[in-house]
Amino acid sequence: MSGSVLYDAPGPRARARNLVLSVVGGLLIVGLVALVAYRLYDKGQFDGAMWDIFNYAGIRENILDGLAATLKVFAMAAALSLVMAVVLCMGRLSDHKPVRWLATGFIELFRSVPLLITIFALWVGIVDAILPVEVNIEPMWALVFGLAIYNSCVQAEVLRAGINAVPTGQREAAYAIGMRKTQVTASILMPQAVRSMMPTIISQLVVTLKDTSLGYIILYPELLQTARLIASNTQVNGDYPYVPTVIVIGTLYIVLCLALSGLANWIERRGRRAKTGIAPTEAKVPEQTGALP
Amino acid sequence: MKLHKTAASAAVILALAATAACGGKEGSAGDKSNDTDEKSLPTYKAAEDVTVDSPVLKNAQKRGKIVIGAKADQPYLGFQDQSTKKYSGFDIEIAKMVAADLGFSAKQITFKTVDSGAREQAVRKGDVDLMIGTYTINDERKKQIDFAGPYYHAGAALLVREDESGIEGPDSVKGKKVCSIVGSTPLQEIKKPKYGGKITELAKYSDCVKQLIDGQVDAVTTDDAILKGYAADNPKKLKVLSKTFTDEPYGVGLKKGDKALQKAVADALKAHEDNGDYEKAYDATLGKSGSKFVEPPTITEK
Amino acid sequence: MNVLLDNLDLFREGFVGTVSLTAGSAALAVVLGLIIAGFRVSPVPPLRLFGTVWVTLLRNTPLTLLFLVAFFVVPQVLFPGIDSYLLAVVALGMYTSSYIAEALRSGINTVPLGQAEAARSIGMTFTQTLRIVVLPQATRTALPPLSSFLIALTKNSAIAGAFNNVDLFNIQKVLSNEGYNILVIFIWITIGYLIVTFSISALFRTLERRLEVAR
Numbered sequence: 001m002s003g004s005v006l007y008d009a010p011g012p013r014a015r016a017r018n019l020v021l022s023v024v025g026g027l028l029i030v031g032l033v034a035l036v037a038y039r040l041y042d043k044g045q046f047d048g049a050m051w052d053i054f055n056y057a058g059i060r061e062n063i064l065d066g067l068a069a070t071l072k073v074f075a076m077a078a079a080l081s082l083v084m085a086v087v088l089c090m091g092r093l094s095d096h097k098p099v100r101w102l103a104t105g106f107i108e109l110f111r112s113v114p115l116l117i118t119i120f121a122l123w124v125g126i127v128d129a130i131l132p133v134e135v136n137i138e139p140m141w142a143l144v145f146g147l148a149i150y151n152s153c154v155q156a157e158v159l160r161a162g163i164n165a166v167p168t169g170q171r172e173a174a175y176a177i178g179m180r181k182t183q184v185t186a187s188i189l190m191p192q193a194v195r196s197m198m199p200t201i202i203s204q205l206v207v208t209l210k211d212t213s214l215g216y217i218i219l220y221p222e223l224l225q226t227a228r229l230i231a232s233n234t235q236v237n238g239d240y241p242y243v244p245t246v247i248v249i250g251t252l253y254i255v256l257c258l259a260l261s262g263l264a265n266w267i268e269r270r271g272r273r274a275k276t277g278i279a280p281t282e283a284k285v286p287e288q289t290g291a292l293p
Numbered sequence: 294m295k296l297h298k299t300a301a302s303a304a305v306i307l308a309l310a311a312t313a314a315c316g317g318k319e320g321s322a323g324d325k326s327n328d329t330d331e332k333s334l335p336t337y338k339a340a341e342d343v344t345v346d347s348p349v350l351k352n353a354q355k356r357g358k359i360v361i362g363a364k365a366d367q368p369y370l371g372f373q374d375q376s377t378k379k380y381s382g383f384d385i386e387i388a389k390m391v392a393a394d395l396g397f398s399a400k401q402i403t404f405k406t407v408d409s410g411a412r413e414q415a416v417r418k419g420d421v422d423l424m425i426g427t428y429t430i431n432d433e434r435k436k437q438i439d440f441a442g443p444y445y446h447a448g449a450a451l452l453v454r455e456d457e458s459g460i461e462g463p464d465s466v467k468g469k470k471v472c473s474i475v476g477s478t479p480l481q482e483i484k485k486p487k488y489g490g491k492i493t494e495l496a497k498y499s500d501c502v503k504q505l506i507d508g509q510v511d512a513v514t515t516d517d518a519i520l521k522g523y524a525a526d527n528p529k530k531l532k533v534l535s536k537t538f539t540d541e542p543y544g545v546g547l548k549k550g551d552k553a554l555q556k557a558v559a560d561a562l563k564a565h566e567d568n569g570d571y572e573k574a575y576d577a578t579l580g581k582s583g584s585k586f587v588e589p590p591t592i593t594e595k
Numbered sequence: 596m597n598v599l600l601d602n603l604d605l606f607r608e609g610f611v612g613t614v615s616l617t618a619g620s621a622a623l624a625v626v627l628g629l630i631i632a633g634f635r636v637s638p639v640p641p642l643r644l645f646g647t648v649w650v651t652l653l654r655n656t657p658l659t660l661l662f663l664v665a666f667f668v669v670p671q672v673l674f675p676g677i678d679s680y681l682l683a684v685v686a687l688g689m690y691t692s693s694y695i696a697e698a699l700r701s702g703i704n705t706v707p708l709g710q711a712e713a714a715r716s717i718g719m720t721f722t723q724t725l726r727i728v729v730l731p732q733a734t735r736t737a738l739p740p741l742s743s744f745l746i747a748l749t750k751n752s753a754i755a756g757a758f759n760n761v762d763l764f765n766i767q768k769v770l771s772n773e774g775y776n777i778l779v780i781f782i783w784i785t786i787g788y789l790i791v792t793f794s795i796s797a798l799f800r801t802l803e804r805r806l807e808v809a810r
Contacts, residue, residue, distance in 0.1 A: 113788060130778060232497070
């Protein structure tokens, strides 16, 4: 339902009232922004020198390195989580009880533990505590595995929802022509599930991308950690340039995430044009799975 | 349409970033730092044909570089300028002295930032050949790695705002918010009932200092040498209360059981302490933050 | 050495911390979410724009970055010496509000057109239509996603623990320093989180059953 159903086409009085509200609302918002801007200005955060730091080759290189580190972790975690998701989803739909229980247990456990706790546990050496061998996990791998474990559980549930949404006739027809369960899943159900769930899968990838910033807490030098180092190790007029750094880095994150969500929307729209049966669902955070911004 | 816009703006920003990497000003961004007096730094001559029966060192010689773990966020001690990527400070000078006697010139040192919590692991796994970064020698750590030194004697103190009048020393922090990094020893000390401070644990000292300046915490505690660096970087904002309440002898961390390397490092420290390099280096770095020169402690770990 | 019994006080403190962080930011998130959802369907263009910007910005910013702003920028620029609990609640609440606003908006979209048309035809204004007719029905559809967002909020509150708040994540660091077996620590911490998240889903299941109507 679009907004317009909620109110009548405005007559002259409503138009006048809306105009007044527009002006008042607009002024309020502008006022709020102006207040914050003034405070920032007052603290010298808009001083040319504060922003001049980004003109230095070294600082730019640092930001690029941080960006590369973030994208590297994101790429590895995303790939790993999708592979694990397929495995977990298959496990959950398996005919063998122990396999089903194992997969369900894994998914339920890691979906309910905060991601930060999973990453931190990996980092401080929970593997050593469980296995007798000594394994040292570097911050990067703690971050990649933590992200992969958590997101694979969410993605597995998304895939399961997708498989359940495939019309039963498809499955029955496949069995009827003599396909085995593996064949049915691999060549009939999974492709359609992935196709219809693509927008949701990509939205969850946006969440994965955002969560790479948890590397900040385990001191992995990704984009946010780089921002912190730049801000805390540079002094301008006796002050630390947190505000300019946060604005620059924040913009980078927002652009990256918007580009990914743009991709999700594009796929959704393309899918709607196609006439091959299953239409992709609306791109959204996979709610039915209890998941997770 | 929306996608095209986002994609276009993403492309523009990435293109900007890419070109940015090639251009840009050289040198150090921000205020001109006076942490290190480059001109009065001593120079160290790399020894030739060093033979020490140490696997770690032999490896380093084979690759022609020695990897030394350092801190990056402690002005005057171990600090990395984010625009030039150069490390500077007293610990860095110690590293150069030791490396020179092991046969590596300053150019053959690769510094690697290792944060407090990861130091033992970095040494044990061989990520770094030596660890020189405000590294206190204690028994807990000696179970995992060996030390050479001590080369400096610090002690936990308190950093407060310039206008602070309520806190005069460790005995008057009761009920005040005291910040330090996760797992640091002074923090464990200050929360004991004897002092009764309310503790705040953050990941980095620089986070604590920022919170102190903004009035979010009342004091920061760690080794006085580190605190003096921050106070010198923020004059008229912060001051150090000089009364110390723990002992923190700094040593060079190295792989457990590498006796030959331990001895070589200890000898190098001793030699540079005796020939005056140590004092010169101190005056050009840590000395500038206002700590007076004190004779180096006797080397016990060798 | 029993980690739980030896440190019962600490665990209680951490648990209460997590619960109060969750409760505080959930309240803020729901209130803000309602307001922003209202903005997004309102007849006043600047408010609609504000709602869209709010949701787009907050949904595409990492929560850790919001915390960084809350802890290192807000005190310097706006409120020096502000309590860190308050900062955490604002950061978590604002972040979650953008998701709740979107859930409510899709809830509003599922209310049959005739409902709003009927409301309008008996002369209700926009706010009346929204408050009396549409939102109560939208809330019903928005309940399941709302519950998942609040569970996500509970889990996200762990980040506040890394920024100077006492909660389950924070006490885990304290216990690790004291040399307890980290596996045991993490098991107890996880159970703590499970208690909170299960209570939330139980609460919402009850709510859904209460609000259930035949359509």
